[in-house]
Amino acid sequence: MDIDLSPAEEAFRDEVRAFLAENLTDTIREGAAGSPTVFVEPEIGQEWNAILNARGWLAYQWPKEVGGTGWSPVQRYIFEKECALAGAPNLTVLGLKLVAPVIYTFGTEEQKAHYLPRILSGEDYWCQGFSEPNAGSDLASLQTRAVKQGDKYVLNGSKIWTTHAHWANRMFVLARTDATVKKQAGISFFLVDMDQPGISVRPILTMAGDHEVNQVFMEDVVVPAEDLVGEEGQGWTIAKFLLENERGGSCHAPKLIHDLGEIERLAMDVDDGNGGVIGEDRDWRRRVAKLKLGIQSLEVIELKILSRIAKGQQPGPQTSLTKLLASDLRQDVDLLAVDLFGVAGLQLPTARPLYGENAPAPFRNAHAQVATARYLNSRAWTIFGGTNEVQRTIIAKTVLGL
Numbered sequence: 302m303d304i305d306l307s308p309a310e311e312a313f314r315d316e317v318r319a320f321l322a323e324n325l326t327d328t329i330r331e332g333a334a335g336s337p338t339v340f341v342e343p344e345i346g347q348e349w350n351a352i353l354n355a356r357g358w359l360a361y362q363w364p365k366e367v368g369g370t371g372w373s374p375v376q377r378y379i380f381e382k383e384c385a386l387a388g389a390p391n392l393t394v395l396g397l398k399l400v401a402p403v404i405y406t407f408g409t410e411e412q413k414a415h416y417l418p419r420i421l422s423g424e425d426y427w428c429q430g431f432s433e434p435n436a437g438s439d440l441a442s443l444q445t446r447a448v449k450q451g452d453k454y455v456l457n458g459s460k461i462w463t464t465h466a467h468w469a470n471r472m473f474v475l476a477r478t479d480a481t482v483k484k485q486a487g488i489s490f491f492l493v494d495m496d497q498p499g500i501s502v503r504p505i506l507t508m509a510g511d512h513e514v515n516q517v518f519m520e521d522v523v524v525p526a527e528d529l530v531g532e533e534g535q536g537w538t539i540a541k542f543l544l545e546n547e548r549g550g551s552c553h554a555p556k557l558i559h560d561l562g563e564i565e566r567l568a569m570d571v572d573d574g575n576g577g578v579i580g581e582d583r584d585w586r587r588r589v590a591k592l593k594l595g596i597q598s599l600e601v602i603e604l605k606i607l608s609r610i611a612k613g614q615q616p617g618p619q620t621s622l623t624k625l626l627a628s629d630l631r632q633d634v635d636l637l638a639v640d641l642f643g644v645a646g647l648q649l650p651t652a653r654p655l656y657g658e659n660a661p662a663p664f665r666n667a668h669a670q671v672a673t674a675r676y677l678n679s680r681a682w683t684i685f686g687g688t689n690e691v692q693r694t695i696i697a698k699t700v701l702g703l
Contacts, residue, residue: 306379314379321387324352328657333390335656335667337674338513339681341390342654343468347423349390350397354421362398367405368417374611378552378604385555395464396420396427400473403490403543407531416492430460430474430493430517431540437462438691440475441484441537445519447476447491454478454491454529456522462685466502466515470495474519475540478533488536492528499523507681509674510651544687545620552607553627554600560634561592567668568641579641592633599626618699625692628682635676642669649673 306314332345340346353359361380363369372380392398397420404416419425436443445458456476466472472493479487493500499522505514531539568580568589579585606619639646645665652661655671663670683689697703 306375310375310379313376314383317380317383318387320356320358321383321389324356325349325387325389329390330388332654332656333388335654335660335671336390337509337655337671337678338507338511339678339685340395340464340513341393343393343426343465345390345656346393347426350393350423353392354423359392359421360397360401360417363401363405363417367413368421374607378607381552382555385559388559391556393426395429395469396425399429399543400427400492403473403530403539404492406542407490407535407539409527411527412492412530425471426465426469428463428466428469428472428495428517430463430472432462433459434461434516438688440540441488443475443477443488445474445476446480447478447489447524449478449526452526454524454526456491456493456519456524458519460517460519461514462505463502463515463517464513466495466517467504467512472517473530475536478536482534485537486534488540489533490530490536490539491524492530493519493522493524497522507678509649509677511653511674511678513678545615545617552600552603553623553631554596554603557596557599557627557630557634561589561596561637563668564634564638564641565589571641588637592630592637595626595630595633599623599630602626618695621687621692621695622700624686625689625696628689631682632676632679635672635679638668638672639676642672645669646672649677 329345329349333341336342336345341349350359358370358380360367360369361372361377365371370376401417401420404412408416416425420427430445431440431443433443433445443458445456445460447454447456454476456474458476460472460474463472472495474491474493475488476491477487478489481487499520501518501520503516503518504512505516506512507514565580568585569578571579573579573582602619602623606617606623609615609617609619642665646669648664648670650661650670654660655667655674661670687695
């Protein structure tokens, strides 16, 4: 695997850097840094999305024939890395990186023509209706039912941990269309309009006090038959495709590199209580070095997956390995930030947002203000997208052959 950039790739990297220097505003960068939630807040994310869309770079992971950039896997990686290192917010993953690939891979021409432009314009904002109160890691046990009645389906059931359902106008949903077959075979994939009678959204506050996730209730919710993606009973296949993209469709290492670098920089200004600074403490530096090595190892694995994709191969079950490592490293980096700031890192303001003119005044600095909230919210990393236990089982069976 050759990880050196070609002259053309270096030129592309320079083009991305110039674009970021000109278009990534301080307001957007500060908003991203001041958001302790796992997913970027819509007001920050949609503003950045619009800037990228105007440049034609928003759908950088999509094929060119469906409105994407047509970039190579290496170009996509360069773009993600440069955005992360510049402090840009994450993109709105649910629409751009999860449901869009499902639509252009499994959807009809009509579905592609209708939904893909609306994802790019921000007209449709999506949430994911997968997990249920009694079907989390065992997703195939879901009980939401979809009954066909003429040219429509009627859905009844409940979804939980539904990120940004209180902002979304569309939801992609797994529902059971046949209860007489093997449970994986009776599931179908639907595109649901959230703005209709029968849908209610109940907020769930995280440990940090953020309203990011919800429980969604569906009572006789109507879905036109043309909003079934693929065939009846194909939902499990589509869901596995989507989850593989969720676990390995992005490169996590660059963002971790950026955040660890910020912590290293800040540590040089934090008094260690002994006449020095924490950044020069031997034990601290050993801890940082261990994290840095872990992140570099993750980056190598992500580059290997990138190499497979560049050869036209599927990313494969190795995406579970990147999900597992990225989740643990994310939590370790956030814990490091809390430890760096000591008492100041324990502040947990309830007001939101923690950026902009109306943000509450921080104790010591804005980085310390978000440290505990970010640490608490990152506990979810080892749960969403498949728990660490699920990832280890996948790795044992499909990678190690145990």
